[in-house]
Amino acid sequence: MSVVAELRGVSVELGDDDRRVAALTRIDLQVAAGQILGVAGESGAGKSTLARTLLRLVQPQAGTVLLEGNDITAQPERRLRRLRGRMTMTFRNPLAVLNPRMTVRALLEEPLRLHARLTAPARRAAVEALAERLRLRAGELELRPAELDAGRAQLVGLGRAIATQPRLLVLDEPTCELDTVAAAEFLALLASLRDSADMAIVLIGHDITALQPVADRIAVLYLGEIVEEGPTADLLRDALHPYSQALLSAHLPADPTRRGRRIRLRGEAPTPDDRTPGCGFAPRCPIAENRCRSGAPTPNQIGTDRRVACLRVLEGSSRIPLTR
Ligand code: SF4
Known part of the structure; x- marks a missing residue:
């Protein structure tokens, strides 16, 4: 699989000159075409900064940001604008960013007008094809954002993000405002996009279990550092960093006979x-x-495909004992 987006040793500081804080520290990350990378962590872990850095909406103080092998770390905004259709993002609350005066049809057409050289009839055909791909219902193209619920608005946000057939799609907690059914539908659609479109997807989420249904790999972020990263199945079966173990244990069923497992x-x-x-x-x-x-601790390579940043992991003593 070809790597689409990559961060190499990226550090980001936020704030003004009087007070700067490290939002991301020495991040190494890759996401390949046809892959969904989940990024999990609590509020303040740096998830949104990571998302924005991948798209070079944030300028890192150190390290390199690559898109399809090209270094875009220091590209001026004028040059980046040409790439904006190739790397796109959806937001936690799409209703806050969708223009309330535009119909869904116009909202889906807008990125094509900005980033694709299509004739008007070709644009209209592309919007119809997109609506079909998003499984929009009859008449929904003529609605305005105020008439959409959170799930449908998130779909429109996704449609805008994929309209230009990007190589990199970043989704910032897309299901956090959705009910269980709408969240499951959204993730299923995302999985079908991963399988049909040759793009790399970064899915930001609050907890590992929300990412697990579709993520091929998961990176766990704590205080701006990746503490564990690896294939989803491995991480779920045997999380090695104590923080990943704690995140996972929060979702164990409440079982009175197994007190202390959380x-x-x-x-x-x-x-x-x-x-x-x-x-x-x-x-x-x-x-x-x-x-x-x-x-x-610095990240330790575990096996061929995992990284864990814990001083105890190489000694095999990073698992938290489960007391009853
Ligand atoms: S390095 Fe020490 S404090 Fe940090 S996660 Fe490992 S055991 Fe815990």
Whole structure:
């Protein structure tokens, strides 16, 4: 599979000159054509910054951003504008970004007008084909955003993002406002796009289980660092980083005969301001040792296809003991 988008050693600081915080630190990430990469983490982990950095909506302070092998880290906006149709994004709350005066038809046509050289009849045909692909219902093309529920609005956002047949599609928590049925339908549509269109998809989500139905690989983000990354099935079967284990355990069925299986983390999800020396997860990690508070772990390659940033992983002692 060919790599479509890549971050190499990317670090991003946000804020003004008086107060800058590290939003992402030394991120290495790849996503290939025909692949869905899930990115999981709590609020403040840096998920949205990561999404925006992949699309070069954020300028990193260090590292390299590549699209189809081309370095776009320092490209001026004027040059990036030409690439905008090839790398697209959907937003958490599409109703906030859709023009309320436009119909769904006009909303789907707009990216084609901006980024594709098509005649008016070809554009109209492309919108009809897109509506079919999105499985829009009869008459929905003539509705305006206020007449759509969250699920249908998210579909229109997706339609706008894929109208130009991008190589990279980034979705920022697309199902967080949807009910279970609409979320399942949306993910099924995403899976069919992955299988039929030769694009790379990055799916940002709050927790691993929301990504698991469609993600081929999952990266877990904590305080702006990737703490674990690997094939979804491996990570679900045997999460190796203590934070991934805690995220997964939050979704275990409440079973009174197996008390203690849920891993309860100390304290709230931190913000970059709370960063302490050593491992960023140490203040909440149930198996932290003294060395974790001074030495920051770097990602360790596990097998051929996984990376885990924990000082205990190579010793085989990074699994949190499950007490009853
Ligand atoms: S390095 Fe230490 S504190 Fe960090 S996740 Fe591993 S065991 Fe926990």
